[in-house]
Amino acid sequence: MKFAIMGSGGVGGYFGARLAAAGEEVTFIARGAHLEAMRRNGLRLTSIKGDLHLERVQTTDDPATIGTVDCVIMAVKTWQLREAAEAIRPLVGDTTLVLPLENGVEAADTLAEVLGEAVVLDGLCGILAWKEAPGHIVHAGVDPFVRFSERDNRNSERTARLKAAFDRADGVSAEIPDDIRVAQWSKFLFICALSGIGAITRAPIGVTRQLPETRQLIEAILVEIEAVARAQGVAFPDDAAERAMRFIDAMPAESTSSMQRNLMAGEPSELESQNGAVVRLGRAVGVATPVNELIYAALLPQELAARDTL
Template sequence: MRFAIMGSGGVGGYFGARLAEAGHAVTFIARGEHLAAMRRDGLEVSSIEGNLHLDSVDATDDPREVGEVEAIIVAVKAWQVREAAEAIRPMLGPETLVVPLENGVEAADTLAEALGEAHVLEGLCGILAWQEAPGHIRHAGVSPFVRFGERDNHPSKRGERLKAAFDAAHGVTAEIPDDIQAAVWSKFLFICAMSGIGAITRAPIGVTRRLPETRELIEAILAEIAAVARARGIALPADAEARALHFIDALPAASTASMQRDIMDGRPSELESQNGAVVRLGREAGVATPVNALIHAALLPQECKVRGGGESHP
């Protein structure tokens, strides 16, 4: 298949590299020093699943140069999805699939609104990875997986074809869940809890899951998210919160979430798409979310500042 990777950092860089290693035609959309390094030296992936170096990659900062592709993996930050949707239009053909791998639960809605329902699958991924240096991706934890499916859960040949493409790639597990919406919210449970607790404490997950006081906060975040999901008609499994906590407990002790790292480094973050979204979606569903509201409020002044908004809301 011919793929375009919109956002070639830890997530997009890793999965795009594995697809290219498997023989698929992959174009990476990147910018700045990362783009320059890929054009000059290729793409290096240091991974617990086995290292990989692509000596030569197709990479550009202009989607108009790419032409139509069969599948677009959207792996930008959640707050960049709307802008990304407009940028990828030149790569869309009549049958092009668009699959979001963002943290959060609203990326597919945003893409479908901008590009049309027919193009968009629901999607999610699991991986602990980041751009360690220009042209270099570091995968340090979690056995990488992608899950995707039609937004109404009907079986489709195009979904199976996409799964076959990922199945051919080393270091990736691909799955089409029976209920993709429940899968997206199940992933959101643990990543939002991990992001929120990490961002307000500035501590790795090994510390916050061990201390009784912060572990109680993690459990409260999970309970609020699950309540919002169920109020919105998401068929979460009865043990979804326990599964999320088990996943958190299994992470390497030094693990941090990308939202936490962005906040600690003074960069714009996914606050509004994670804990902020819990508060907003909970309000719409009539569900109280006091712990997520506190996290959101505590982090909001810094978020406004780094976005240049002073005291205004981002």
């Protein structure tokens, strides 16, 4: 299959590299020093699932030079998503799939607003990875997985074909879940809790899950998100929050979220699509989210300063 990776950092760089190593035709869309490093030296992946160096990769900063593709993987930050969706229009033909591997639960809605419902899948991924340096991706935790489906959960030949491409790649587990909304919100549970607690404490998860005071906050974040999900009609299992806490307990002690790292660096973050989304979606269904409201309010001045809108 012919892939374009829109956003070639930790997520896009990892999954794109694995697909390219498996023989798929992959073009990485990047910019700046990362783009130049890939042009000169290819893409290097340091991974707990096995290191990889692609000495030559296809890369560009202009999607219009690629032509239509079979699948566009969206791996930009959520606050960049609408602009990125406009930029990939030249890549999207009648049979193209657009697969969001974003944090949050609203990415597919945004993509469908820009590109139309027909080409958009619902999707998510799990991985602890980041861009260590230009041309170098580090994968340090979580067995990498992708999960995706048609937005109405129906089986289709095109999602089966996409899964087959991921199945050919080493270091990737691909699944078409029975209920994609449950899968999305299940990930959102733990990533939003990880992001929120890490961003306000500036501590890794090994610290915050151990201290009774911050562990109680993590559990409260999970309970609120679970309540919002159920009110939104998500068919969660009875122990959804407990499962998310077990996942958090199993993460490497040094783990931090990308939202936490962005805020600590004074950069724009995914605050609006994570804890902010819990607050907004909770209000829409009449569910109180006081802990997430506090986290959102406490971090908002830093977020606005990073965006130069304060």
